[in-house]
Amino acid sequence: MFFTYLRRELRRRRKAALVVASGLALGIALVIVVSSVSSGMEKAQGKVLQSLYGLGTDMTVTKAAQAQSSTGERPRFRFDARGSDSDEEQSSDRVMVQGFQTLATSTVSKVAGQQGVADAVGGLSLQVIKVSGQFRRGEFQQDQNGGTSQRGGQGGPPQGTVEGGGADFDVNNYSVYGTDVTKPELGPLTSSKVTKGRTFTSSEANARVVVADASYAKEKKLALGDKVTVKGVKYKVIGIATPESGDAAANLYIPLKQAQTLSDSKNKVTTIYVKASDSQQIDAVKSTIRKNIPGTTVTTSADLADTVSGSLSTASDLASNVGKWLSIAVLVAAFLVAGLLTSSAVSRRVREFGTLKALGWKSGRVTRQVVGEAVVNGLVGGALGIALGLAGAYAVTAVSPTLQAELGSTGGGPMSGPGGMGGGPGREAAGKALEVALTAPVAVGTIVLAVGLAVAGGLIAGAFGGWRASRLRPADALRRVE
Amino acid sequence: MYELRGVTKRYKRGKETVDALDGIDLTIGDGDRLVIQGPTGGGKSTLLQMLGGLDRPTSGSVTLDGTDLAKLSESKLTRVRSENIGFVFQSFNLIPTLTAQENVETALVPLKLKVRERRERAAAALESVGLAERSGHLPAELSGGQQQRVAIARALVKRPKVLLADEPTGNLDESMRDEIMEVLETMWKEHGLTFIMVTHDSAIARKAPRLATIRKGRITVKENVSS
Numbered sequence: 001m002f003f004t005y006l007r008r009e010l011r012r013r014r015k016a017a018l019v020v021a022s023g024l025a026l027g028i029a030l031v032i033v034v035s036s037v038s039s040g041m042e043k044a045q046g047k048v049l050q051s052l053y054g055l056g057t058d059m060t061v062t063k064a065a066q067a068q069s070s071t072g073e074r075p076r077f078r079f080d081a082r083g084s085d086s087d088e089e090q091s092s093d094r095v096m097v098q099g100f101q102t103l104a105t106s107t108v109s110k111v112a113g114q115q116g117v118a119d120a121v122g123g124l125s126l127q128v129i130k131v132s133g134q135f136r137r138g139e140f141q142q143d144q145n146g147g148t149s150q151r152g153g154q155g156g157p158p159q160g161t162v163e164g165g166g167a168d169f170d171v172n173n174y175s176v177y178g179t180d181v182t183k184p185e186l187g188p189l190t191s192s193k194v195t196k197g198r199t200f201t202s203s204e205a206n207a208r209v210v211v212a213d214a215s216y217a218k219e220k221k222l223a224l225g226d227k228v229t230v231k232g233v234k235y236k237v238i239g240i241a242t243p244e245s246g247d248a249a250a251n252l253y254i255p256l257k258q259a260q261t262l263s264d265s266k267n268k269v270t271t272i273y274v275k276a277s278d279s280q281q282i283d284a285v286k287s288t289i290r291k292n293i294p295g296t297t298v299t300t301s302a303d304l305a306d307t308v309s310g311s312l313s314t315a316s317d318l319a320s321n322v323g324k325w326l327s328i329a330v331l332v333a334a335f336l337v338a339g340l341l342t343s344s345a346v347s348r349r350v351r352e353f354g355t356l357k358a359l360g361w362k363s364g365r366v367t368r369q370v371v372g373e374a375v376v377n378g379l380v381g382g383a384l385g386i387a388l389g390l391a392g393a394y395a396v397t398a399v400s401p402t403l404q405a406e407l408g409s410t411g412g413g414p415m416s417g418p419g420g421m422g423g424g425p426g427r428e429a430a431g432k433a434l435e436v437a438l439t440a441p442v443a444v445g446t447i448v449l450a451v452g453l454a455v456a457g458g459l460i461a462g463a464f465g466g467w468r469a470s471r472l473r474p475a476d477a478l479r480r481v482e
Numbered sequence: 483m484y485e486l487r488g489v490t491k492r493y494k495r496g497k498e499t500v501d502a503l504d505g506i507d508l509t510i511g512d513g514d515r516l517v518i519q520g521p522t523g524g525g526k527s528t529l530l531q532m533l534g535g536l537d538r539p540t541s542g543s544v545t546l547d548g549t550d551l552a553k554l555s556e557s558k559l560t561r562v563r564s565e566n567i568g569f570v571f572q573s574f575n576l577i578p579t580l581t582a583q584e585n586v587e588t589a590l591v592p593l594k595l596k597v598r599e600r601r602e603r604a605a606a607a608l609e610s611v612g613l614a615e616r617s618g619h620l621p622a623e624l625s626g627g628q629q630q631r632v633a634i635a636r637a638l639v640k641r642p643k644v645l646l647a648d649e650p651t652g653n654l655d656e657s658m659r660d661e662i663m664e665v666l667e668t669m670w671k672e673h674g675l676t677f678i679m680v681t682h683d684s685a686i687a688r689k690a691p692r693l694a695t696i697r698k699g700r701i702t703v704k705e706n707v708s709s
Contacts, residue, residue, distance in 0.1 A: 001584070001591055008579035355575040358536055359636070360564020360592035362557065475537035478571070 023334035024381025030327040032389025036440035044436040059300040061272040063101040091132035098127040102268035116285035118277040122269030124178035124259040138165030177250035178259020188249035197239035206257040210235035213248035339464035346465040357474035371462030382454020396440035484510040489542035502528040504699035515677045517690030526680045564592035568637030572649040574629040576621040583617040607639035627658035647679040
């Protein structure tokens with residue numbers, strides 16, 4: 001009887017039921033779209049952070065770079081001039097530690113030993129500048145009244161001009177990252193995926209092997225098995241790595257020991273990648289490291305996320321603020337409308353409920369009937385809302401609007417300036433812009449939330465109507481309509 | 483058996499207090515048939531509601547088979563209504579979305595019978611009022627007389643001791659009125675009910691064995707020996 005009565009009643013009042021269900025559907029759809037877009041924002045932000053940090057890294061430990069003196073660390077290249085008929089090419093490269101002051105490798109063990117730290121590995125970020133080309137002397141041309149042309153000249157100073165000669169040099173600037181090959185699950189290479197060949201094995205701690213970034217390999221036409229020369233040392237390409245998103249941490253990855261040798265930085269690292277035992281305790285671990293290892297800068301992904309600006313940040317703020325409040329406002333309005341319409345429907349059914357009470361129906365049974373109708377109405381609204389919300393989320397994913405994330409470019413956040421975030425070369429001081437496609441993944445939890453809201457909407461509406469129905473005295477109900 | 487002693491019902495209308503019933507004393511035996519008459523606003527329907535346990539007196543007692551309905555809790559009063567009292571209303575008061583069969587079944591819902599028994603009893607009740615073939619029709623698909631017969635079947639399906647009818651022919655034309663009165667009288671005789679009916683219709687009142695008249699909340703009862 002309960003379901004028959006409920007079904008017929010909803011069918012009779014289908015217009016009102018549709019209004020209530022539509023209101024709830026709109027609110028629920030908004031909740032789903034906003035939640036999924038927010039989730040997509042988080043995912044996009046995660047991608048941005050991952051491109052800097054790599055997978056599995058909860059924080060990095062670095063030491064701020066010292067201000068460079070005018071002569072200090074700047075690379076100098078010296079070339080001797082060759083004869084004008086010489087085709088000999090000269091080449092010189094400089095390997096420099098990039099961005100940060102180095103930390104002793106013992107700091108890595110010290111960080112790893114801190115409470116709450118699951119693992120820590122060191123990385124050495126290098127910048128290589130290679131200058132290669134030809135440098136020829138000029139040829140002296142004596143004036144016509146001075147006789148023959150000759151080189152150098154002897155006796156009295158000849159009259160004439162130097163012609164020809166000069167320099168033709170190519171500058172190749174690229175980054176190299178020294179990676180701890182014994183812990184491949186942490187470190188700079190985790191922001192990329194090895195798409196060709198293989199990654200390092202733990203036995204290659206000091207091997208002359210290199211993993212090249214895909215873009216760099218394409219630019220330099222590098223293939224597996226090719227040799228790359230860095231400061232006169234030849235490395236065999238064993239793998240090609242493609243970044244998961246954004247830019248790669250470096251152009252080339254080599255074993256840490258090799259990087260230390262190349263840059264004369266024995267037992268030094270620039271960045272320590274840290275994985276916390278409990279992702280909920282990252283702030284506590286950060287404090288512990290800062291307290292126990294003074295002079296270091298600890299940057300967590302949350303710090304990094306704070307420095308994200310650009311359309312990604314704007315959209316994220318919109319989703320979390322405007323979207324959230326809009327959803328709440330629509331839901332509250334929908335709940336109120338549902339409640340008032342249900343209450344009004346009870347008013348129109350006073351005689352009906354009075355009769356049922358006269359027949360011996362308890363108030364509870366009448367109330368259950370009203371609440372049941374409202375809950376089914378809510379569930380219909382929920383189903384419509386879920387369908388609408390899924391369609392909205394699908395549309396966002398299908399369109400995939402591109403969002404731009406700018407990291408640390410404003411100079412105010414922990415990313416910017418010396419001592420900022422230590423992801424990879426070229427990203428510590430300057431701002432970094434990445435483009436990410438927005439998706440709107442709908443989590444199971446969101447659907448559960450939607451169903452919960454639908455039931456809650458129904459119950460709230462039912463409570464309005466049920467309260468009125470339960471207070472109805474049969475004599476009053478019948479008297480009012482007779 | 484009903485025993486009403488000093489039943490008074492007062493309503494407040496703004497600042498005024500109205501005595502709808504003013505110290506009613508009345509005894510109605512088992513199987514009696516009582517017709518209540520009186521002018522509009524005289525207190526007829528209020529008295530019927532007291533008898534049906536739909537309302538409580540301001541003072542006095544309404545005893546049904548030794549139980550004072552005025553003192554029962556709401557849930558016990560609901561139980562008395564569900565088991566012992568059948569109602570027939572002037573406007574039929576059928577649930578518009580339920581079929582004739584389902585409307586009759588609503589009276590059995592509080593008795594918590596098995597679905598099958600509920601259906602069988604409802605079908606039998608409809609058959610007894612001559613509407614077996616219309617059991618699947620909605621009230622809107624039935625004539626006024628048919629709707630009132632469904633209401634009578636609904637009142638009687640639970641086999642009550644008392645049948646209370648509030649102007650059951652008030653919304654019907656003359657031929658329908660006779661038809662419904664015939665059904666009600668047959669049921670009263672067959673089931674041995676206590677049958678109390680409020681009516682404006684003098685023709686019906688004249689045939690009643692006991693006629694109560696209520697004016698300004700006071701009652702006078704007349705035995706009609708000829709009927």
